[in-house]
Amino acid sequence: MPLAELILSGDIRALARAATLIEAQTAAGRELSKQLFPATGKALTIGVTGAPGAGKSTLVNSLIAAYRAAEATVGVIAVDPSSPYSHGALLGDRVRMLEHHADPGVFIRSMATRGRLGGLAATTMDLVLLLDAAARQVVLIETVGVGQDEIDIAHLAGVTLVVLTPGAGDDIQALKAGILEVADIIVINKADLPGTDRLHEQIREAQSLIPGDQAPVCKVSALRNEGIARLTEIIETKKHAANTETWEHRLRMKLRDDLLSDLPSGALARHAQSVSEKMEDPDSAIMALKAELLKQRTNGH
């Protein structure tokens, strides 16, 4: 049976193989994504993002348990900036997630990001669509950080949770401001700790400066499994289907990654050398590289 059909039939080994093909950005992976696209659009996709130390992995773990208790199949994509260690001892949180590894109803994929030449968000998108086509009813996307990647990834999810935690320092303000607008739900994790009310107040103040509807704030303690049922209720009310605007973001991001991978090998190094020797300025180098891209494409590559 072709791989696409195996995936649609729920075969887990086929799913794992497909995820590898897609993560490696192979032609076979792209062809598969194409075949599976019509079967997408049914999963509840939940983005979980926010500051380091907020307990995102613990929250993801609690959400897995909640959706499994409701007999939904779950897929998890953990986007992890720490590639070389992601399977090692350093990531305690990731290890905790392993408790679900024996359950065939939970499919977990950890994406390494180190050494990637872009393509992180684009590949994550293809993995989300894969899990969706593979009839995972809930797909959780966990990202560490608050940069452009996380904002890109927010556009991949039908509902985005931004996780904050009391007492995480002054810069939490900068975080909140940058990421509040992509939040469908703001989760205060570790809400049993002191400082929760003050954080809630700060969120309200920051939200008052943003036009439009305010994301609801939901207090949980993922570690104690408190507030999770209420959170899943709120998720149901805030989820939204991908629309044209969502797809504009996704296509822009995918195109950006794609164009760079077309660059003829050697060209970049050649121009980098001439710029570093001040034989060429950066802007002229960019113009020349664009011309090479064009030439290559005209030749049918």
Add this chain to the structure above:
Amino acid sequence: MPLAELILSGDIRALARAATLIEAQTAAGRELSKQLFPATGKALTIGVTGAPGAGKSTLVNSLIAAYRAAEATVGVIAVDPSSPYSHGALLGDRVRMLEHHADPGVFIRSMATRGRLGGLAATTMDLVLLLDAAARQVVLIETVGVGQDEIDIAHLAGVTLVVLTPGAGDDIQALKAGILEVADIIVINKADLPGTDRLHEQIREAQSLIPGDQAPVCKVSALRNEGIARLTEIIETKKHAANTETWEHRLRMKLRDDLLSDLPSGALARHAQSVSEKMEDPDSAIMALKAELLKQRTNGH
């Protein structure tokens, strides 16, 4: 006098005007960058990055004071993910930096990132080169976060400080692993707090997993201005000039941003709509968008 000459002569109002032209990604800004490029390469450029809450802005403030005491002219570029608020009341740290605002030896630029369609790191690069050409002897680049943008920005600096702080939670592990490799110096800020020794030990463990030379660890308390003189000494020993590899990173990043800005308006929205209606799959949309880019470029745009 032409703008480029005014900048080279140290005119501050000309510098401010040029920074605005470059930040807005105008043709005049690009032309200016080109003219000024031969005058670059003299500044000590210091990247300051790390987790939220690590006290990066306070550290930048201490470094400004230290370099001003040595009579160096200083430029600061603060890359701030929280655009709408960067000049508002939320960012206490940014406001603290204002104490240097009256000093003409300190030029500070805060770059907003919200709403940008890419181009953050590329524009930051052009601003760094501008300040360098404008004879700022020290250029500090402060970034909040730990994503791809920050790694891109690390390639803009002659020396990169990664700022960590004791007791910032378990996820600090993920941070460190992702960002350790771009660090020339690891700064433990707030080193008067408990947990400093444990953090130092964790850094050593993480470093032992990475091949090559280990970045030195420097303990400071930026708020109390302790350890800053020692830090500037270490910076002198670790700074390195931009080489071919650095320029490969920079050109790749600039090219990525540039290509997207060539996209014909309307094309993206049109394909986004057809994908959201499942009339087209994402990969076919990307192929079609690339063809439109090609067509436009062949027509001489």
